[in-house]
Amino acid sequence: MELDGRTALVTGASSGIGAATAAVLAAAGCRLVVTGRDEHRLTEVAERTGARSVVADLTDPAQLRLVAEAAREADLLVHSAGVGWAGDLAAMPPDSVAGLVALNLTAPVLLTQAALPGMSRRRRGHVVFVSSIAVVGVRDEEVYAATKGGLRAFAASIRFQAAARGVGVTTVFPGAVRTPFFGNRGRPYTRGFPRMVAPAAVAEAVLDGVRRERGEVFVPRWLSAAARLHGAFPGAFHRAARRAG
Known part of the structure; x- marks a missing residue:
């Protein structure tokens, strides 16, 4: 997809991956x-970046509708807004469960629903979903992992109709990224491996995915091996994950 002069809408753009992608x-x-x-x-x-800004909480239906108006005119829609929560599932407040699902999954679905008709009519467009390697399952992050897995399934499903209408769909799966995400989820990232990557690395992967019309992109790339292992041998994958802590 040629990007020069195209209109792009980036959610979650106030920091982290979204801000880097906007740049x-x-x-x-x-x-x-x-x-x-x-x-x-x-x-x-x-x-x-010379952008027009729309301050909005995508978990609020009225504010989400405001952003949906902008999505209808977009040639490129990048879903990078997201929030996490880490801890024992039994201790997770119901409001936090609802908030994660609303921001990480419901908002991207509804904004994509708003954007696709215009893209299809123009016979050009691209939708990018920033998911997570957490789709393979992460201890103490069950709801977050479920929302990111839902994004992957949604993207794979709409790819059928989108391709027939000249619209591309890319899903990006970052590992640990150096953003405020881990502080905001209630538990810092303390593992030495895998090492954290910069938001700019994910942003470049988004750009590459759009330009090359890639279906799925992993950041760093070697994480695709972990995803393949999980898909082919889920039992072995989870045994290895338990040993790794």
Whole structure:
């Protein structure tokens, strides 16, 4: 997909992967619309990238509808908004469960529903879902992993109709990324392996996925081997994961 002059909407753009993605898309010549909940940080991103900013909480139906209006005009839609929660499932507040599902899964589904008709009519467009390697299952992050697995299944399903209408679909699966995510989920990242990657690495993977119309992209690339092992030998994968702690 040629990006120069195309309109791109990036969610979760006030920090982390979303902010880095906005930067690389601006450099590629996109006309940007960025959305996020942190008005101050979002304004800074918009000023750096020449974007139009839409401050919105995507878990709020009224604010989600506002962003959906922008999605209808987008040639490229990047779903990078997301939140995590780590801990014993029994201790997870019901509001946190609902919030994770609303932001990580429901919002991308509804925004994609809004964007696809226009992309199909124009016979061009691309939708990017920032999922996670957590789709293989992560201890103490059951709800988060479920939402990211749901994104993968949704993307794989809409790829059928999208391809017939000239629209590409890419799912990106990052490992641990150096963003505020881990602090916000309630538990810092303490593992020495796999090592954390910079948000810019994920942003470049998004750009490459769109330009090359890749279906699935892993960051770093070797994580695809872990996903294949999980798919082919789930029992062996989970035994290895338990030993790794």
